[in-house]
Structures are given as C-alpha cells and as structure tokens.
Amino acid sequence: MRTVLSMALAAMAVVSATAGVADAATAASGASVQWGACPADVTKPGLQCSTIEVPLDYRRPDGRKIEVAISRLASQNPAKRRGVLLVNQGGPGETGLRWPADLRDGPGGGAKLPQSVLDSYDIIGFDPRGVGHSTPVTCDLTQEQQVRGNIPPYARDAADVVKQSEAAKAVARQCATSSSAWMLPYVTTANTARDMDQIREALGEPKISYDGYSYGTYLGAVYTTLFPQRSDRIILDSSLGPGGLDYDAMRLWGPGFQERFPDFAEYAAAQPGHPLGTTPAQVTAKFNQLADLYDRHPVPGLDGAAFRLVSFSLLYNNKAFPKMVNFLVGVDPSQPPAAAAKQSNDAPAADNNNTISSFFYVTCGDSSWPTSLPGYQLNVAVDRARYPMFGAAGSNVGPCAYWPSKPVEPKVRITGDGPSNVLMMQNLRDPATPLAGALKTRAAFGNRARMVTVDGGGHGVYLVGQANTCASDAVTGYLANGRLPAHDEFCAAE
Structure with missing residues (x-):
C-alpha cells in the first residue's frame, strides 16, 4: 500500500506541474485562427481548415514548434451556438480533419449528427500531432510492414513470438533512424491534449466540449484531467482503461473477441444459403476449424494470423x-471456387505509413512496455489457452518492447478531481475496447462521470454503432441540452 500511495502522489504532482506548464504556454499564445480552404483530400461542403503552431516540448514552450492542422464545421445558428465541440475518431494515427463533416453526413452511411448539436457548436476536427496534415511522423515502413499493420500477429507457439520480435525490432530501428525521429519522445497523448488546449486558446474559447471515440476516449480523459476547468461537456464513447492503449489494453482484445463472437455466430446461424452452420455452435466450430487449418497450412496471402485479424476487424460493427x-x-x-468471395488484388495498395507510424509513436511514447521476450512468450501461452480465438495476438511482442526512447513523463493519472461533466458510452460486447477497461476508467473518474452501458456489441455507440434510441438520446440530450444522467444507466437492446 505504501508503494502504491507514493506512486499515486507522485503522479498527482506531475499532473499539477505539467498542467502549469501548459497554462504558461497557453497564456503566451494569442494567435487567432484564419480559416480557409481545406486540402484537396479533405474538402467537403461547409468545412474550413487552418493550422496553428504548438510547442514540440511543452516543458520548453519557447522552443521548437510544430504544426497542428484543424478544421471547422461552423454552426449556422448563432442564437443557439454554445461554443466548440472538438471531435476525435480514435486511432492513434487516424486523421481528423474530415471527421466533423463525416459526423454531419453520417459516418459509414449511418445516423447523422442531430441538427440540435450542429446548431449548438462549431464542430472542430484536427489531425493530431504527427498525423496527416499536421507535422507528420514516419517509420519508413515498407509495403509489407504496412500490410502487417499495428496489431501483432497471432502467435501459435514460442517460436512465433521470437519471429515477431525480429520484425518488431526492425520497425523500432526504422522509427529511430527516420527523418522524424527528433519527434519521438514528444508525440504522446498528454502533449496532444495540450495541443487541444492550444486550439481552444487560438479559437478564443473559455472552454471546449469534446466527443472522442475509442483511443479518443483516453485523449479526452487526459485532457479533462489536465484541464478540468476548461472542459465543458465531455463524451467518451467506447473507452480504453485509464492507462490508455498500453500492453494491458491490447491483452483485452483476446476476451473482447471471445465475448463478441457469439453475436456474429447467432447472426450467421439465422442466415440461409451458406455452409457455416445452422446453429451458433456450428458457426463457432467452423470458425475454429478454419483458423486451425490456416495455422497448420497457410497459403499465399492467408495464414492463421491474417485470418483472425480480418475476422477481428469485421466484428467491429454488425453491418x-x-x-x-x-x-x-x-x-x-x-x-x-464459385462460392468464394474473392478480393481483387488489382487496386493499388493504400499508403498507411503515416497512420501506422504515428500509432507506434504514441503507444510507445505513452507507456513503458515489457521488454522480456520470455515474458511475452508466457503471456502468449496463457492468453492462447484462455482466449483461443484471438488471445495470442494482443499479448504478442511489438515495436514498443524495443523502442529507442523512454517516456519523457509519467502517465497522467485519471482522477475524480473536477466537475461532473463526463458522459461515457459503452457497449457490453466491444471487441476492441472491452467493458472491463471502461469500468476501470469509470471508477477512476468517480463522481466526475456517468456511464451509459448498452446491451449491444461492436466498437462504437453514438452514430457509428448499432442504432439504439436510448443511447443516442443520452448523448444528444447532454450535448445539446446539458442533461447529464443523475446516475449510471443501462440501455436495453433494440
């Protein structure tokens, strides 16, 4: 208990100190935003863009600067305008300039941001530091490395962990020798949160509201912890745990997949005209059979790890x-062969170098990762036994184990200090940010937060997930009218 208490007090002291640094930097800023046309790959009706300069290192606010690109979908109803709503779709590594317009138009063809919210706020998007049209980072990833992505492959045995460690070391070396290696220690969630406060200052707003999804929930939690009195209405949709996207969070992908798969199995069993099975048990058995087959007999372009990774991504949304x-x-x-859903290989591969590189910069810069290869091998064996569908992926070793720089500051400790202004939205069966992590964040916030749990599956609740009137009304009611639930609530399946 003594050690835990000492660490907690030290973390609280760091939060206070770093918030003070950010305050000084913000006070020194006073630039107004000059809105103009957006870059060609971002242009959407009604969307305006600009850039601001922020300190690379907030401990040295007068030192080197980098750029952060921002966008605005302005309220068309000045009489109802409340302020600004910053939005973040997650990642880390995802661009954000288009996101305000995507929310307005319905992300993925789904529900659209209600007019009451569009009237209440200027919706502000941004490419976080290191991403897209902000000062970008790179690890000079090859096309093969980009195809492997940012999720470690499912490891069948200890030898697979050793093989993955060599690939992880290569990525870490490339990040360390890239043209943006000078940014390595500073592309962190805490600094991105400080950038958000610089955006607030540049816009001339006393407070900001926020709507963040997935990793964006951790970014929002860090912001409202560092700047509680500058936070207005905070929405955290599909939350990570209070440690962010660290090794513990990745290990939750195993149980997350296992808890979510029955939703798909039930759906598939009810569909006619396919050979996967007519009961959920048969569908599950077929999946396990195919995974085992490709583990033992991989074919070009598809092994057991790729099979599981594709399946994991398709569990994000019922659609x-x-x-x-x-x-x-x-x-x-x-x-x-006629029954197979073939994918064309004729289309040029997308360039995901920046997206994946910035993912590594943030996740490796935020946390101190385990470095023991035998430790990873043990965790893989444990998680493969407990959660055989996907457990041996999230527990596998990645570039962060060999990262060339250590975190420059302790993590921001999420606490209940501040106003009660955080609304958390969470599906019961989320494969990517499972309920177990969200409950820890809910506990860390204490009376600052309320959580609405939805009897549903998938990653994302408001606008991006399965339609649920109860859940949608909770978010819209809070953003537009300030109706924060008096206590935690539960929304039944619809």
Missing part, C-alpha cells in the same frame, strides 16, 4: 456481419 459470412465461406477450401 459488417454479411461481409464476415462471405469471408468465411470464401476462404473455406471445402467450398467450390
């Missing part, structure tokens, strides 16, 4: 369930 049925049928060698 992807038909694609998952087609995928499983298409890779089943017992089916005739």
